Amino acid sequence: MLCVVKSTRWLSDDEQKVWRTYLLANQLLWAALDRQLQRDAGMPHAYYMILAMLSEAPNRELTMSQLARMVGSSPSRLSHAVSRLEQAGWVRRRKHDTDGRTTVASLTDDGFAVLAAAAPGHVEEVRSILFDPLTPEQVEQLGAIVAAIVAPNDGRAPHL
Amino acid sequence: MLCVVKSTRWLSDDEQKVWRTYLLANQLLWAALDRQLQRDAGMPHAYYMILAMLSEAPNRELTMSQLARMVGSSPSRLSHAVSRLEQAGWVRRRKHDTDGRTTVASLTDDGFAVLAAAAPGHVEEVRSILFDPLTPEQVEQLGAIVAAIVAPNDGRAPHL
DNA sequence: GGCGGAAAGTTGAACTCTCAACCATCATCG
């Protein structure tokens, strides 16, 4: 056992159990989500989120920075992802009109179509795995919990 | 907006918000965890979990299947990971005595040392990101919530 | 005994992600 090693603030047995179960739940969720999206839309969840964010933006376009913040990606990751999406014809890139540094990504009609096709199945999956097993009170509690976890990083864009 | 597209069981505004915040909290957690472990132990969280599970097992060894179930990996992923860990000298592989199909992975002394060195920092990270921001009631609630999410897959080994 | 299928693992290729290095453009200030 490791817990004899030093005086650290180890997790209590209860905390340990919550943590381990959390990890398991998470893996279940991601595995199911990624598999569903890969099967039905041919893309991982991160890419789906990019399309989703673009679809809700005014004029269906956002700068790379905005996008990166919204989906919680590093600039690099986003750049690679958008390259891929562009290559698939779902997103287009162009230079910003007034600021030569920034590039704007916009959702194409094809991209929107793919998103629209994938969305129902995706929502159904989220619902069946996350929301259906929970009572309304638990959903509310979960909302407060995740809010509390995110809160310390309220300073926007936690340089992920 | 996508929600005009079809009659799906879309998420309510509240559910939507919980879901988005959950995604963000998750990303924060993983990013911090992976960065801390990469920095302090030179391995991603998935690898840490493998060492951790082995360290708690009787005689510090487990079959690949057992290990895969415990850490929630696909056989392939685990095989690649263990190859890497073996190459680092932290894990050893050998054939099972009586069943020629199965291979057992065991934690080396070096592996245990690396784990012991990384553990305190890791626990501290988990604590500061997940448990510290939560009240004791919330921790309890979270426990119930993740248990409810995992429960439907009680049938062990959800073929991840 | 031998055959068919299940179980346990491994492998290779394609893909995604991370990390560090890098380029270009804007802002500011002497």
Add this chain to the structure above:
DNA sequence: CGATGATGGTTGAGAGTTCAACTTTCCGCC
């Protein structure tokens, strides 16, 4: 005006993951 630093983004290499195909071994049954 021109240097300096900050901002926005991209690139390439290396590491990790996924997916499908494959091998080997075990089990049950004719």
